[in-house]
Amino acid sequence: MTNKTSQHDRSPLLWEGAFRFADELGPAKITHIYEPLPGLKAILVVDNVACGPAIGGIRMAPDVSTEEVFRLARAMTLKNAAAGLPHGGAKSAILADPKLPLSDKERLVRTFARAIKGITEYIPGPNMGTDELCMAWVQDEVGRAVGLPPEIGGIPLDEIGATGFGLSISTEVASKFCNLELKEARLVIQGFGSVGKHAARFLAAKGVVLIGAADSQGTLFNPQGIDVTQLIELKNMGKSVIDYPQGTKLDRDAALDIECDIWIPAARPDVVRADNVARLRTKLVVQGANIPFTSEAEQICYERNILVVPDFIANAGGVICGAVEYRGGTKMMAFQAIEEKIRHNSTLVLEKAEQTGKLPRQVAVELAKERIQKAMGYRHLISCQTGSY
Amino acid sequence: MQVFKLIELMGHEQVSFCQDQKSGLKAIIAIHNTNLGPAMGGTRLFPYGSEEDALKDVLRLSQAMTYKAACANIPAGGGKGVIIAKPEQKTQKLFAAYGSFVETFKGRFITGEDLNISVENVRQMFAKTHYLVGLQERYGGAGRATAIGIACGMQAARKFYFGNENLHGLKVAVQGVGKVGQNLCQLLSAQRVELFASDPITARVQEAHRLYGAHIVDIDEIYDLDVDIFAPCALGGIINSRTIPKLKMAIVAGSANNQLENEEIHSRMLAEQQIIYCPDYVINAGGLINVYDEMMGIEENISLARVRKIADTLMEVFKLAEDNNITTLEASKRLAEQRFLKGRYDKPLVKQ
Numbered sequence: 001m002t003n004k005t006s007q008h009d010r011s012p013l014l015w016e017g018a019f020r021f022a023d024e025l026g027p028a029k030i031t032h033i034y035e036p037l038p039g040l041k042a043i044l045v046v047d048n049v050a051c052g053p054a055i056g057g058i059r060m061a062p063d064v065s066t067e068e069v070f071r072l073a074r075a076m077t078l079k080n081a082a083a084g085l086p087h088g089g090a091k092s093a094i095l096a097d098p099k100l101p102l103s104d105k106e107r108l109v110r111t112f113a114r115a116i117k118g119i120t121e122y123i124p125g126p127n128m129g130t131d132e133l134c135m136a137w138v139q140d141e142v143g144r145a146v147g148l149p150p151e152i153g154g155i156p157l158d159e160i161g162a163t164g165f166g167l168s169i170s171t172e173v174a175s176k177f178c179n180l181e182l183k184e185a186r187l188v189i190q191g192f193g194s195v196g197k198h199a200a201r202f203l204a205a206k207g208v209v210l211i212g213a214a215d216s217q218g219t220l221f222n223p224q225g226i227d228v229t230q231l232i233e234l235k236n237m238g239k240s241v242i243d244y245p246q247g248t249k250l251d252r253d254a255a256l257d258i259e260c261d262i263w264i265p266a267a268r269p270d271v272v273r274a275d276n277v278a279r280l281r282t283k284l285v286v287q288g289a290n291i292p293f294t295s296e297a298e299q300i301c302y303e304r305n306i307l308v309v310p311d312f313i314a315n316a317g318g319v320i321c322g323a324v325e326y327r328g329g330t331k332m333m334a335f336q337a338i339e340e341k342i343r344h345n346s347t348l349v350l351e352k353a354e355q356t357g358k359l360p361r362q363v364a365v366e367l368a369k370e371r372i373q374k375a376m377g378y379r380h381l382i383s384c385q386t387g388s389y
Numbered sequence: 390m391q392v393f394k395l396i397e398l399m400g401h402e403q404v405s406f407c408q409d410q411k412s413g414l415k416a417i418i419a420i421h422n423t424n425l426g427p428a429m430g431g432t433r434l435f436p437y438g439s440e441e442d443a444l445k446d447v448l449r450l451s452q453a454m455t456y457k458a459a460c461a462n463i464p465a466g467g468g469k470g471v472i473i474a475k476p477e478q479k480t481q482k483l484f485a486a487y488g489s490f491v492e493t494f495k496g497r498f499i500t501g502e503d504l505n506i507s508v509e510n511v512r513q514m515f516a517k518t519h520y521l522v523g524l525q526e527r528y529g530g531a532g533r534a535t536a537i538g539i540a541c542g543m544q545a546a547r548k549f550y551f552g553n554e555n556l557h558g559l560k561v562a563v564q565g566v567g568k569v570g571q572n573l574c575q576l577l578s579a580q581r582v583e584l585f586a587s588d589p590i591t592a593r594v595q596e597a598h599r600l601y602g603a604h605i606v607d608i609d610e611i612y613d614l615d616v617d618i619f620a621p622c623a624l625g626g627i628i629n630s631r632t633i634p635k636l637k638m639a640i641v642a643g644s645a646n647n648q649l650e651n652e653e654i655h656s657r658m659l660a661e662q663q664i665i666y667c668p669d670y671v672i673n674a675g676g677l678i679n680v681y682d683e684m685m686g687i688e689e690n691i692s693l694a695r696v697r698k699i700a701d702t703l704m705e706v707f708k709l710a711e712d713n714n715i716t717t718l719e720a721s722k723r724l725a726e727q728r729f730l731k732g733r734y735d736k737p738l739v740k741q
Contacts, residue, residue: 016391017440018406019415029490031405034396041393066390095390115403118495 021070025077025372026089030066033115040111041095047073049088049121050375051081055146055322056090057127058112058134060105064093075290076319079312081368081375082349083341085323090122098129109134113141120144125322132156146322155334157321162334163288164198166317166342170309171203171262171286173346177354178283178307186223186260188212188282191267192241195288195315197232199264204228208262213241214255221258222247256280265292272297280306287311295361302359310361312368313349316342395444399452404444405490412486413478417443419451420498421467424729427496428468429522429681430454431503432487434510436475447471453646453670454677459725460702461674462695463681466729468498476505481513488517496520501680522680531676532568534692535644538675538699539569540576542667543618543642545700549707550639550665557581560616562606562638564588565623566597569644569676573620574601587611588623618642626650628666633658642667644676649718656718668721671702 018030026048033042043066046054056076059069069091077089096108109130116122124138126147132154138145139152148154157163175182185208189196192213200210209225217240220226226247234243242249256272259281265271266288272280274296285301285308287293292311293301301308317338324334349367353360396404403420420428430451437443447469455467472487491500491514501523502511511521523531543561548554561577562585563570574584574597584603587610588594597603606614612635619638621627625647633655641648641664648669649655659666675696682692702724710720 018392019408019440022408022410022415024410026408028409029405029407029493031403032392032396032401033403034393034401036397036400041390041397066392095393118497119493120495121493 016066018066021067025074025369027070027073030070031119033112035111035115038107038111039096040108040115042092042112042115043069043095044090044092044116044119044122045069045073046090046119046122047077047088048372048376049090050372050379051088052086053121053123054088054090055080055085055123055125055319055326056092057125057147058109058130058138059091059093059127060096060098060108060129060134061093062095062097064095069093072290075312077372078365078368079316079319080323081371082312082345082364083316083320084345084371085320085341087123087319087323088121091127092116092122092124094129105134106137109137110141113138117142123326125319144326146326148325153325153328155321155325155329155331157318157334158194160321160331160334161194161198161201162321162338163195163315163317164200165202165335166320166338167195167199167264167266167286167288167314168202168206169317169339169342170314170346171199171208171264171284172206173343174284174286174307174309174350175262177350180261180283183207184209185262186211187262187264188214188255188258188260189288190214190255190263190265190271190292191289192231192235193266195318196264196266197228197235199266199288200228201232203262211260212255212258214252214267215241216252218242218252219250219254219258220244220247221250221254262286264288268292270294274300277301282306285309286314288315290315298359298361307350308360309346309350310364313345313360313364314342316345392444395448399448401448401451404448407487407490409486409490412480412482413474414483414486414490415440415473416470416487416490417447417473418470418490418494418498419447419468420494421448421451421469422455422729423466423497424731425459425466426464427499428454428466429458429463429499429677430467430469432470432472432500432506433503434472434474434476434479434505437471437473440473443471443473449647455729456722456725457670457674457677459728460668460671460706460721461678461699462702463674463677465499465677465681468500469503470498470500472506479505479510484510484513485516488514488521491520492518494520499684522684525683529572530568531679533572534679534696535569535673535675536572536576537693538678538696539573539620539622539642539644539672540580541697541700542672542703543620543640545703546618546640546642546665546667546707549704555580559583559618560585560614561618561620562586562611562614562616563597563603563620563622564608564611564627564643565621565645566593566603567623569673570620570622571597573622573644574603578602585611585614585616612636614638621645621648628655628659630655630658633662633664636662636664638664640665640667642672643669644673645669646673652718656716660716665707666717667703668706668718671706671721672699674699 029046031044073091080087132149135145220241256279263282269291272293277297321334451469458465544554578601586597586603587606618640621643629650
């Protein structure tokens with residue numbers, strides 16, 4: 001039985017209501033933060049913390065809408081619950097240019113940290129525009145952050161390739177559901193960045209052959225196989241995939257056309273949509289980026305029998321690493337946790353999807369929601385309370 | 390971004406939209422400023438027509454609280470909460486949910502009753518948070534303390550502008566004889582003031598008439614009365630371009646919040662008509678002082694003495710206004726800002 005309040009004037013053209021996102025999960029609290037002197041404008045969306053305090057990144061960009069921050073926060077709620085972490089979902093954004101002079105950036109980040117000092121249901125982490133240095137400042141101000149520099153207890157997830165490792169585990173599990181042998185399976189990675197390159201590395205170790213890799217400069221294609229170690233070295237030197245000596249160099253979005261067995265998007269959202277999904281020729285998609293496919297594209301893949309492992313199941317390696325770090329765990333413990341959780345949850349989701357004929361994303365969302373509702377049931381009242389920390 | 394545009398204009402530190410579907414709660418908690426201390430401000434429940442209306446209300450109310458606390462010499466900042474709901478939708482669950490949200494502010498926001506929120510409702514919040522005031526009426530209650538502050542304020546205005554603080558024989562019109570208005574009538578009648586009272590609830594004016602001899606006046610007529618002091622003790626926005634031309638009295642001194650419909654315009658209009666305006670948030674701070682003192686466990690006599698000090702603050706305001714040829718409202722703003730706009734950035738944000 002729900003208490004229905006009156007329908008308020010939506011007037012979407014005139015007013016972007018903060019309450020328009022409301023559903024049974026959240027968002028519990030949307031906070032706008034303002035400090036005139038350092039010029040700080042920031043938004044924090046705490047979506048649902050029934051499972052525990054939310055781990056969510058601080059994005060720094062000149063223009064982020066509340067809607068975007070909410071979508072990202074909700075994605076974290078689902079991701080953390082699906083990964084079986086005792087954490088809820090939140091996300092924040094500092095409206096500023098991440099390329100500011102360092103002292104200005106520090107001023108903003110420290111001011112933000114002080115503003116959220118009492119909001120203990122939120123544990124900040126790095127995201128686009130912020131990094132381990134920023135997290136060190138946050139830690140200094142309020143004593144809680146993940147993604148710290150290693151000197152103060154951080155597990156350098158980009159260095160060790162936590163997310164990429166998780167992707168490789170998810171791929172391994174998924175391959176069994178589409179009758180795919182990993183040995184010599186052909187892999188294309190769209191977005192050969194910190195997530196993509198490690199995914200390539202771990203999958204190569206399992207016998208997968210990289211035949212295509214794309215970054216912002218273009219796409220590298222070599223049906224004979226690309227030397228992953230060499231390519232990673234090139235990228236680490238600041239070069240592009242198209243600087244690789246052998247192979248054909250194609251347009252940036254040509255990665256979509258390469259016929260392969262495994263296709264991993266690891267760059268931006270909405271890269272594959274209804275208007276270009278027909279170009280995809282693969283058996284398995286494992287989503288490394290957040291929301292890389294539109295829902296229409298995912299539906300079409302389902303109809304074309306392309307198995308799509310949803311982002312928040314496959315790419316949870318990063319946040320799992322963060323959760324381990326927060327509890328003072330080691331690199332090894334992070335890898336163990338990532339392996340265990342992603343293997344377990346990928347299997348659960350794909351088995352259920354097979355049984356019920358539903359889309360894997362739908363199954364994953366239901367799984368996450370089930371866990372969240374259960375956690376909400378343990379709480380006396382609302383999703384914004386986490387008890388004392 | 391729209392919300393930020395509003396916040397930038399008024400300078401709020403944090404504005405939070407809180408919602409919980411299970412209980413039906415939709416609330417906005419605005420913390421305007423915490424330089425002097427944790428943000429204090431009541432919570433009001435109202436069926437706002439839109440989220441925008443609710444936001445604008447909570448922003449201006451929380452800002453007024455900052456100024457009020459600063460003028461009242463309370464080491465607190467300004468905040469306010471609004472719950473978007475109809476009074477029929479009040480449930481225990483709703484207030485428990487709201488209390489849970491107040492708790493998440495960890496003491497940065499301390500609240501109590503306001504429009505459509507009763508002490509009982511505050512007790513329902515108490516299940517989830519203790520960052521509340523006004524749970525027990527102390528020293529006669531916040532209503533009485535506010536009234537004492539108003540009466541002292543009236544004396545200050547009379548003293549400064551007429552050389553005599555004695556209210557004996559003066560005519561005072563009290564608009565709204567609820568908790569504060571009734572107490573005010575009692576205090577003023579004890580000082581032999583001739584009272585005129587209006588209130589949409591007949592029983593109330595009849596009580597004021599019965600106990601204090603107040604003349605009963607129609608709610609529309611109260612502005613036209615030929616009296617010495619007008620005490621608005623009900624709704625805000627009642628001092629505006631339509632009512633000011635009617636006013637014949639020399640002093641406006643009441644407990645209502647946001648009496649001026651438009652601060653800039655109407656404070657000037659009053660000044661032009663040579664009507665002395667006792668800025669609402671200065672003169673009506675008695676209630677705030679009362680609940681703050683309750684929270685801090687300050688002894689009754691000391692608390693009431695602090696309420697009476699509103700007279701001193703007003704004298705400061707009047708002097709500042711006179712010396713600088715500005716309105717009393719502008720003077721009180723400056724006084725408050727002098728007090729709360731400092732010390733925030735003392736702790737360095739970047740290594741020197």
